Amino acid sequence: MELIIGGAFQGQLEYGKEKHPEISWVSGKTCSLEELYQAEGVCDFHEFIKSQLKENGDCSHLAEDLIAANDNLVIVSNEVGYGVVPIDAFERAYREAVGRVCTKLAAHSSKVTRVICGIGMVIKDA
Amino acid sequence: MITLVTGGSGSGKSVFAENQLVSCGEGRRIYIATMYPFDEESHRRIARHRDMRAGKGFETIERYTNLKDLKVPKGAYVLLECMSNLVANEMFQEDGAGENTVEEVLEGVLALENQARHLFIVTNEIFSDGVEYDLETRRYQNYLGTINWEIGKLASRVTEVVYGIPIDQKNSIETERERLK
Numbered sequence: 001m002e003l004i005i006g007g008a009f010q011g012q013l014e015y016g017k018e019k020h021p022e023i024s025w026v027s028g029k030t031c032s033l034e035e036l037y038q039a040e041g042v043c044d045f046h047e048f049i050k051s052q053l054k055e056n057g058d059c060s061h062l063a064e065d066l067i068a069a070n071d072n073l074v075i076v077s078n079e080v081g082y083g084v085v086p087i088d089a090f091e092r093a094y095r096e097a098v099g100r101v102c103t104k105l106a107a108h109s110s111k112v113t114r115v116i117c118g119i120g121m122v123i124k125d126a
Numbered sequence: 127m128i129t130l131v132t133g134g135s136g137s138g139k140s141v142f143a144e145n146q147l148v149s150c151g152e153g154r155r156i157y158i159a160t161m162y163p164f165d166e167e168s169h170r171r172i173a174r175h176r177d178m179r180a181g182k183g184f185e186t187i188e189r190y191t192n193l194k195d196l197k198v199p200k201g202a203y204v205l206l207e208c209m210s211n212l213v214a215n216e217m218f219q220e221d222g223a224g225e226n227t228v229e230e231v232l233e234g235v236l237a238l239e240n241q242a243r244h245l246f247i248v249t250n251e252i253f254s255d256g257v258e259y260d261l262e263t264r265r266y267q268n269y270l271g272t273i274n275w276e277i278g279k280l281a282s283r284v285t286e287v288v289y290g291i292p293i294d295q296k297n298s299i300e301t302e303r304e305r306l307k
Contacts (some may be wrong), residue, residue, distance in 0.1 A: 004288065007254065057305060079288075081134030083211075083255025084263060089167070092135075099136020099289070106289035123291050 001067065002074045003109045004120070005102065009116035013043045018119075023074060027110045038101040045058070045077035046098050051088075052117035058098045075109075077102055127299075128239055128281040132249045132274065138290035140207060141178060143246045146202050149180050150244055154202040154249075157184040160212040161218070175207065191213045191222050193234025197241070204241075206235075206244040208247035209277075214271045227269050232276055239280070249274050251286070 004019075006012040023040035028048030036042055040056070052059050066073065081099045086092045106112045112124035129146060134137035147155060157179060176186075184205070189196055193212065198204055204211070209231075216230060217224040221228035240243050253271060256263075278284050284296040287305050294300070 001139075003289070008208065008261045021162065045260075057286045079134060081136055082251045084259060085135065089179060095134075096136040099134060101137065103290040106291055109180065112289065112291060123288060 001071055001109045003106050004076045004115060005079050006115035008078055010115045012076050012115040015115045015120045016041060016074055020074055026069045039073060041074040043076040045075050046080055049098050049101055050094050053094055053097050059101055063101045067108050075105060127244045129246045129283045130249060130253055130277050130281040131246065131285050131287060133287035134169045134251050137287050139248055139287040140175065142287045142292055143248045144179050144182055144203060145160050147246050150203050153243060154199050156202045157186045158196050158202045158206045159186055159188050160190060160208060160215065162190045162215055162219065181275050191219055193231060194237045199202050200214045200241055200245045201245050204238055205246045209247055209273060210270055213273060214266065217266060226274065235277060245278060
């Protein structure tokens with residue numbers, strides 16, 4: 001498993017595509033859980049977390065399920081937890097959920113890259 | 127000696143700070159909890175943090191304001207969790223420091239550093255969403271940001287935790303170790 005993260009519009013998907021030209025991608029905005037389990041790469045993974053949280057009110061097993069089902073996945077996600085803690089309870093839960101899920105996925109991933117201005121900095125390479 | 131640990135929401139910064147403190151070795155471990163339990167969610171958050179540090183040998187002190195008059199056992203390892211709550215308490219609670227928040231909090235940090243063997247402070251990155259908030263919220267960001275970089279100057283180590291991965295922004299402990307090699 002590999003994780004590529006960054007703030008909004010930092011070029012993390014382009015970076016992922018450049019590093020993995022051979023794989024096909026699904027979008028976290030539109031894919032189902034089943035499609036995610038079959039995918040080679042997923043972009044906008046934070047959007048997937050948001051829709052799961054909306055549907056189920058909980059994402060606490062998403063990381064474990066994903067690791068069990070699709071260990072070779074390349075995941076591209078925005079970092080969304082660097083702002084003022086929102087007053088709205090769902091928005092607050094969403095930011096925290098992205099943090100918790102990605103922290104578990106990062107612990108499992110062999111490689112974690114953070115992209116800023118299109119430039120990837122490898123922050124974990126196990 | 128101060129270690130400052132920062133990161134975004136849900137980034138694993140607290141676990142990292144706790145484990146760093148525990149890895150310092152034997153000694154009294156003091157946990158200064160600053161979250162004021164005002165609603166169900168804060169009770170839940172406090173319980174979660176309590177579970178996280180269970181078994182790590184911490185004695186908990188609840189402290190919501192006025193850090194500078196707090197006495198901790200001399201030579202203890204101290205974890206302040208977290209700065210973003212303390213600053214909000216000082217600004218918005220009745221017995222808080224209000225406009226003097228930055229000075230009061232920094233005085234408190236120095237007082238704690240003097241008593242502790244090693245002071246760990248957890249803070250929060252709340253500065254990068256590009257939203258123009260109302261005046262009060264901007265003032266909160268300003269105070270917390272100022273406190274963060276003032277502590278950054280005092281600290282031997284400043285670590286940003288990104289999804290559980292520590293990234294040192296400053297580490298004079300390592301630099302000193304390298305120098306002595």
